[in-house]
Amino acid sequence: MYRVTLIPGDGIGPSITEAAVRVIEATGVAISWDEQQAGLAGIERHKDPLPEQTIASIAQNKVALKGPLTTQLGKGFRSVNVALRKEFDLYINLRPAKSFEGVPSRYNNVDIVMFRENIEEFYSGIEHYIDAQKSAAETIGIITRYGSERIVRAAFDYARANGRKMVTIVHKANIMKFTGGLFLEVGRKVAEEFPDIRCNDVIIDNMAMQLVLNPNQFDVIVTTNLFGDILSDLCSGLVGGLGVAPGANIGKEAAIFEAVHGSAPDIAGKDIANPSALILASAMMLNHLGEQRAAEKIYAAIRETLRNPHEVTRDLNPDSAVGTKQFAEYIVQHIKTN
Ligand code: NAI
Ligand code: MG
DSSP states (O other): OEEEEEEOOSTTHHHHHHHHHHHHHHTTOOEEEEEOOOHHHHHHHHSOSSOHHHHHHHHHHOEEEEOOOOOOSSSSSOOHHHHHHHHTTOOEEEEEEEOOTTSOOSOSSOEEEEEEEOSSBTTSOOEEESSTTOOOEEEOOBOOHHHHHHHHHHHHHHHHHTTOOEEEEEEOTTTSTTHHHHHHHHHHHHHHTOTTSEEEEEEHHHHHHHHHHOGGGOSEEEEOHHHHHHHHHHHHHHTTOGGGOEEEEEOSSOEEEEESSOOOGGGTTTTOOOOHHHHHHHHHHHHHTTOHHHHHHHHHHHHHHHHOGGGSBTTTOTTOOBOHHHHHHHHHHHHHHO
16 A cells, blocks of 8 residues: 555646546555645645645655646745755656647657756746845856756666667757856766767757757757756647646655646636646656556556547547546546456
8 A cells, every 4th residue: 555645736736636546546556645735725724835744744655646736926935846846856857748649739759758957947946136126136047067967867867767769958058158058068978878878969949949840859858947847848739738748756755746737727627627647647656656557557548538539628629528527537437448
């Protein structure tokens, strides 16, 4: 029996986590869910966006499944997602973007794995207005040799372990000669230890264009925090959108599995959100727990569901009336009949 922290989250979070839990339970893997609050729900329940007991629960269980958390724009409490990543030193943000048969998108056979540095640079929250008039503002982005080395190494280790052929280092070392330069230099050095994996490097702006033009030329991508955040949404757009893009935040001591997307307040509470991203993240979680067969069951069932336009939510087929719950039910049925 595994014990896993479950954070339902805000907006569409509770409905997609409920769907993910249903699907995980259908695989037969026994999990005891330790439900905890964070984000707006944390404030409501405990007057704290990141309550002590939530942190304690993750520290003890080492694995969490998390719905999206709302963060206000330009004000309010600091991002709880960022705080959690820092708290548990989850330096790897692993975000696969894979095409699914039947999901409308511009390309077929996209299979990209993004490694985004998850702690440093512009997300470290070192920022301030320079005066009371807010006449200027400064955000400090620090990139360390240590942080760069471990994320690039994680990308190459993954490539080697998973039969991947190429790692692309994405940077802006032409303009940010120090921070970008350091990341690129360290990246190239780590690459020398992996002569069996091809390595190239591409400047971020060109990378955005190349990904849109021909995503199939890429395999594993490794990049800094902000570029990785932007490029992972871009990559999800290449395979059908945020509805099908899972992610994992991984450190040495703990791992938190979530969707790439946010709390989608525009569609919250309507039973129309696509739970696929969090369900795919659940499969990543099962792999992490060593439950490969259960993970494969979920992948197979999701592939089967996504192939049928009458079984998907309306983000994937505007004519469909299938809701979040019903969608999860189709996946559960496929798991049970396979
Ligand atoms: P968002 O990812 O929530 O939504 C962007 C667009 O995609 C919206 O039109 C939304 O309806 C759609 N969408 C997202 N997930 C979907 C799903 N599962 N099914 C169907 N459509 C879906 O991004 P947005 O609106 O920029 O941010 C909303 C809030 O989420 C913000 O407070 C932001 O800080 C937070 N956020 C949290 C994240 C996390 O918890 N890891 C990640 C990204 C944003
Ligand atoms: Mg993002």
